[in-house]
Amino acid sequence: MPKISAPTIAAHRAQTRERILDAVAALTRVQGIDEISMTEVAAEAGITRTALYNYFPDKPALLLAFTERVTSGFVERYRRELAGDASAADRLDAFIRFQLDGLAEHPHPAAGELGASLGPDAYQALADHVAPMHALLDEILRAGVAAGEFAPVPVEPVARLILAMVGAQRVPLQRGETTPHEAHRLVAGFTLRALRQGDTAAPPLT
Structure with a gap:
């Protein structure tokens, strides 16, 4: 000891x-x-x-504490490294880049797989821990729509799509089939093009 x-x-x-x-x-x-x-x-x-x-x-308690630490570190890094007057596009670009950096640094299974190993109660606690990160993404998208940078998209569903695209890079990153830089260029490039050229008749914000 x-x-x-x-x-x-x-x-x-x-x-x-x-x-x-x-x-x-x-x-x-x-x-x-x-x-x-x-x-x-x-x-x-x-x-x-x-x-x-x-x-x-137990292990679920340990993983929950680690997840809370990683999430807090992500939000702190985002607030620290990004200028307050940055455009919504720059903020979204940084959000995606930091997410992919985190996936590369701390590999973890997909949410569904992790939920199966943790159990329903611990999985709900995990969702509560990462809620500030999801709220941050919603905030970026809403600011972009309000400023006219992004098409008037339904924010919450689009946020889920962005996180799904980030998560889709998990296995390629783990296998060395891509790099954080390449994954960022793919996900951020596709997302920003879609938001800027999106359907202006999209459903209203949710």
């Missing part, structure tokens, strides 16, 4: 929790998140498996 280097037990627990999530991040760079075992996470974090269970009672 590592020595307590933090000034308080609470700080030590917080440090250990971050080290556990760092271990998950490191492992996802070499194998799918669904393939990672609690034993592997404990070993990577430098703690015992028993100690790991003191922080996360």
Whole structure:
């Protein structure tokens, strides 16, 4: 067991929790998140498996915490790196690029597959964790429509289509059949062309 280097037990627990999530991040760079075992996470974090269970009672709890961390990091990166006066097109381009970077860095199964392994309760919790990211995409699309950059598309269905196109690059990225740059050029290029040349008689915003 590592020595307590933090000034308080609470700080030590917080440090250990971050080290556990760092271990998950490191492992996802070499194998799918669904393939990672609690034993592997404990070993990577430098703690015992028993100690790991003191922080996360099971793998779904661990994956939910990791997903929350990744999602928060995504939103923070988006807000930090993109200028406040950026156009909706630039914001959408960055959103897609950051999403693909995340897929390449932390491979994970499709939502349906992950939901099957987590169970319905944990899957709903997972959906709640990623809701801020989905809200951000909706916000970008609505701003683009309001500014006249995008055709008057139904925002929520179009947002789902964009996320589906991003998700379709998951396996090619994992297999090395494409790169984040190539995937970004394909998805962002197609999406922006569709939004700019879309049917102006499309249904109203939902």
